[in-house]
Every structure is written in C-alpha cells, then in structure tokens.
Amino acid sequence: MGKKDKKENKKRRDESPAPEDGKKCRFCRFPLLVAVLQLLLGVSVTAVAFLMLAFSPSLLARETPHWAGIILCFISIVGFILYCITYLPDERTSMQFIGKLLYFILCTIGLVISVLVIAFAGHHYAQTSSFICEPEGGDCVCKLDDTDPIARTFTFGGVSDCKEFPDTLTLYYLIQIVLNLAQALVCAVGAFIMWKHRYQVFFAGLQIGSPSSQQWQKV
Incomplete structure (x- = not known):
C-alpha cells in the first residue's frame, strides 16, 4: 500500500494544472494586460517625442526620448510572445524559462530607462520654465537670465x-x-509579478502527513 500511495502522490505532483475556465477574463491574464499597457505607453512616448522634434529640430536626443518608447514597444512584444507560450509547471520547457527570464530583465531595463527619462525631462522642465526667448535671424534664442550678458544661451x-x-x-x-512615470510603474509591476511568481512561493522540502497520505508543505 505504501508504494502505491507514493506513486499516486508523485503522479498528482507531476500532473499539469487544470485548464483555466473559459469564462474568466483572458485579457487580465499575466502578462497580457501589462504588455498592452507597455505597448500603449511606448507608442505614446514615441509620438510625443516626434512631435517635440517636429516642433523644433534643434532638440537633442535626451530631450526627445523616442528611443525610450521604442524600447518599451519591444518589451511589450516579448510580453505578447510569453503570453502565447503554453504554461507548464516548474518551467519544464526551455522556451518558457528563457521567455520569463528575458521579460524580467527587459522590464527591469525599461524601469531604469523610464527613471532616466524622468530625470532628464524634469531637469529640462525646470530649466525651460525660466527661459526668456527672443526671435533672432529666424531662430529662437533663449536665456535663463536676460540681464546677465554672459548667461548661457540656447538656440x-x-x-x-x-x-x-x-x-x-x-x-x-x-x-x-x-x-x-506610468511607464516605470508598469515595468516595475511586470518585473515584480514575474519575480513573485518565480520565487515567493517555493517548496521547503518538508514532508508531512499520515503514513497513508503525504504532501509537500508550501512556505
């Protein structure tokens, strides 16, 4: 009887989880919702950056962060690919493991890039709000202090x-x-959920129960 119970318990542990109920909201399933938000925010950041560049071609790349939006669009594509990969418990396929690892790394990179863009934009926002601009030869020349003859000028x-x-x-x-800021929050949520799914719940290796039935204790 003991060997039979062990075989049954092992079989139950190896079985894949039951398919999800078709009535549940598949749009809310991770990482589809996060990937959709990343795509929308990435397109929005890119569009605003190109509008800024059209407004004045003299703006630098750090002032028009279209690169941040393009990177986030790429991260969202990886999220869509991960959503399409069939889920198996314990990451039994290399494709699933690589997809999760790549998506976690890219979300972390997206978070860092978004914080960097916020820092640049915040600095330029504080600087531009003090500009005093005058037209000069078809260009717009701006100064931080109009009374200072040696003040830095921006053309x-x-x-x-x-x-x-x-x-x-x-x-x-x-x-x-x-x-x-919204982009950074979405990337942080994606990285946190991926980390939580992978590491927060784990088997401690302790086996408890009566001789007739055994189960693994989750911590």
Whole structure:
C-alpha cells in the first residue's frame, strides 16, 4: 500500500494544472494586460517625442526620448510572445524559462530607462520654465537670465512662434514626465509579478502527513 500511495502522490505532483475556465477574463491574464499597457505607453512616448522634434529640430536626443518608447514597444512584444507560450509547471520547457527570464530583465531595463527619462525631462522642465526667448535671424534664442550678458544661451531653430515656445516646450516635458512615470510603474509591476511568481512561493522540502497520505508543505 505504501508504494502505491507514493506513486499516486508523485503522479498528482507531476500532473499539469487544470485548464483555466473559459469564462474568466483572458485579457487580465499575466502578462497580457501589462504588455498592452507597455505597448500603449511606448507608442505614446514615441509620438510625443516626434512631435517635440517636429516642433523644433534643434532638440537633442535626451530631450526627445523616442528611443525610450521604442524600447518599451519591444518589451511589450516579448510580453505578447510569453503570453502565447503554453504554461507548464516548474518551467519544464526551455522556451518558457528563457521567455520569463528575458521579460524580467527587459522590464527591469525599461524601469531604469523610464527613471532616466524622468530625470532628464524634469531637469529640462525646470530649466525651460525660466527661459526668456527672443526671435533672432529666424531662430529662437533663449536665456535663463536676460540681464546677465554672459548667461548661457540656447538656440532653437525651426520655431514659428518664439513667444509661445517656452510654454509649449514645458508642456511637452510635463507630458513626458507623466507618461514615463506610468511607464516605470508598469515595468516595475511586470518585473515584480514575474519575480513573485518565480520565487515567493517555493517548496521547503518538508514532508508531512499520515503514513497513508503525504504532501509537500508550501512556505
């Protein structure tokens, strides 16, 4: 009887979990919802960055973080691929393990990039809000202190309305801060859920129960 019970318990542990109920919200299943949010935010960040670049081609790459949005779109694609991979307990396929590991690393990288963009955008927002701009030879020349003759000047080309330029630019920076903050939170949630799913619940290796039935204790 003891050998038979051991075989039955081992068989139960090896069995895959029952298929999910078809009535449940498949859209809420991880990582589909996170990947969709990452894609929407990535497209939004990229679109705002290119609008800023069209507003003034003189803006630098750190001021128009389209690269951050493109990277997040790539991360969301990895999330969609991971969603399509058939789930097996204990990560019995190399594809599933590689997908989870890659998605966790990319979400962490996306979090770092988003924080970096927030830092750049916050600095430029504080700087641009103090600009005093005047048109000069078809360009827009801005200074932080109009009374200082040796103050640093910033020249922006292709600006149609120099007077409204500082307000419009600060609005763009504020939108980038909000979008990248949301982007950072989504990436943090994705990395946390992936880590929690992989490491928070584990078998302690303690076997308890009566001689007729045995089970593994979860910690």
